[in-house]
Amino acid sequence: MSMLADEADLVDLGLRWAPGFSALGPAFYTELQPRPLPDPYWVGRSEGLARELGLDASWLHSDEGLAAFTGNLPIAGTRPLASVYSGHQFGVWAGQLGDGRAILLGETAGGQEVQLKGAGLTPYSRMADGRAVLRSSIREFVCSEAMHGLGIPTTRALCVTGSDARVRREELETAAVVTRVAPSFVRFGHFEHFAANQRDDELRALADYVIDRYYPACRTTSRFNGNAYAALLEAVSERTATLLAQWQAIGFCHGVMNTDNMSILGLTIDYGPFQFLDGFDPRHICNHSDTAGRYAFNQQPNVAYWNLFCLAQALLPLIGDQEVAVAALESYKTVFPDTFEARMRTKLGLADAADGDRALIEGVLKLLAQEKVDYTIFWRRLSNAVAGDNPEPVRDLFIDRAGFDAWLQAYSERRAATPAAEAAGRMLGSNPKFVLRNHLGQQAIEAAQEKNFEGVATLLRLLETPFEEHAGHDDYAGFPPDWASTIEISCSS
Structure with missing residues (x-):
């Protein structure tokens, strides 16, 4: 009716x-x-x-x-x-x-x-x-x-x-x-539902709908001997890998990566207890409800793969062969690290790949983690340093100046073949000045609870174009106040 x-x-x-x-x-x-x-x-x-x-x-x-x-x-x-x-x-x-x-x-x-x-x-x-x-x-x-x-x-x-x-x-x-x-709100959990209840007709209808609407190339692929459902799983795996690489590069924690919160289109979905990192801590847990740290920042790529394995199990009645289903997940293991490294090279202003890039990336992330250096501010200051040939504001972020100087020397040598203006342009277009920090959201929320919505409008305006300077709003791009670390974000909403 x-x-x-x-x-x-x-x-x-x-x-x-x-x-x-x-x-x-x-x-x-x-x-x-x-x-x-x-x-x-x-x-x-x-x-x-x-x-x-x-x-x-x-x-x-x-x-x-x-x-x-x-x-x-x-x-x-x-x-x-x-x-x-x-x-x-x-x-x-x-x-x-x-x-x-x-x-x-x-x-x-x-x-x-x-x-x-x-x-x-x-x-x-x-x-x-x-x-x-x-x-x-x-x-x-x-x-x-x-x-x-x-x-x-x-x-x-x-x-x-x-x-x-x-x-x-x-x-x-x-x-x-x-x-x-969104183009679709279909989740991994939609497929799990019908598979768990052995409703193969509905499972097939859902998969056909998703393929025909969003992944039509799966119908004509030669991959997996033309198995469209295996091709769908591979395509979703690769989109998910790309998404996770983008999260990790920008310093975003989702907080509740349950299979029912995973988009079949590889979209960020269901914003509950999320956070953009302040100080860089790979083990950071943004969800106060996540007492075991299952969804800690450095666990997100592995959890995504685990969720994809659950999706593979759900699609198995359609794929028909467990080995084929496992093979359809395999590209995640290359797409994620390759995409992550590509994103990090862009953050460093590098136009192409070279031997030693992985060590350079791992080296700076290790330095950031040792002192929990503010992630967004570091990358923006580094971008400005390349643009203005002045590394001092970046050095000021580190107690271990010798360690940073050694990394900076290696980085400068790697970047030497790229004109500074070209590298800086690339960096300023990929390292945002503004992200939605918890304390900024909290301030806007507290004002809104008093029926003052100007803070929401200002945040939206800055974050719609986060790579622009937005003169007069530097306070939105500064270090978080001490009280920001006491904000607890949980699964309640």
Whole structure:
């Protein structure tokens, strides 16, 4: 039964909608309407994303748009639904999960799915309330757009709205809704769900949908004797490897890399307890709930491979041969290190590969780790040092000056064949001045809790173009205050 509302109650955003995921049928989801929140208000808006969607940005300033993106008014052409999936959480099989607080409105004719996160109870909410809170919604909104600004594959965020309705977590907080956008929200866990329940017909239908929509080359490949499902697994593995290399190079910690939080398109998805590193500590754990350190920064590449192995197990009924499935994962082991080294060479301003680059990269990371040097500031200062031929601001970051000077000498010799202006341009375009540090997010959240949203807007503006100087905002690019280390980010949201 369709959950479409009466035509008189619909808001027409001027977007055309296509069937998309809903064409798979009711085995994959439950149709339902979002649950309203009282007296909503705007918290943040991405007018750039609105333009990309073909949405008139005036909707992000109107009362009707506010109601629609809070879930209070249905949108013409949409058939809201919550999808079912399963997954491994912290390495343990968790069984059936699903969109417990996310409701997919539909897919635009331009191929982008639009989803409301925090829009109320669904059949998959389990013991939760289906809501999101203001603090986590602001973090997801800003970080989604920050990652896009960094050029890292990610889900996007169109807007966030708030309400004074109370939500209980560790304490009472206020509710919010994030409007998320992505080509697809399909996760590894969608495949695990149908495989675990031995529903091979649905598993095949899902895989065919993903291949035909997002990986059509898998249909015509000669890889694995033309096995399209093995080719899909390989393609997902390589996208995931590339994503993880980008995370590691920029210093991003995800915090909850469960299989239900892994995108089949290799996107950064589900911004819960994440963090950009301050001081460089390879063993840093950003999730206060992760007491065993499963998702520590230096564990992320291996965890991603473990998750891909779970995906391989789920796809095995379609691939048909365990050895072929394992072979489809093999390229992860080369794509990740090769991509990581390429990203690090770019951060160093190097145009091509040479013997000794790995040692040069490992050497500087070891120096940074020894003194927990601020990761973002180091790379930006190094970029500026190459541009201005003045290494002193970089040297000032180290107590072990002799160790840094030895590395700098080796680096300077390696870079000698590249004109300084060329190297600096490459570096300034890959080493951001601004990242979403925890304390910056916290300051914006605290102001928003007092109905002051200027901090959210400022952060968004800086992080949309993080490589630019943004004169007058150097305080957003400085060292974190001492209290930043006391911020605890957990799985609650």
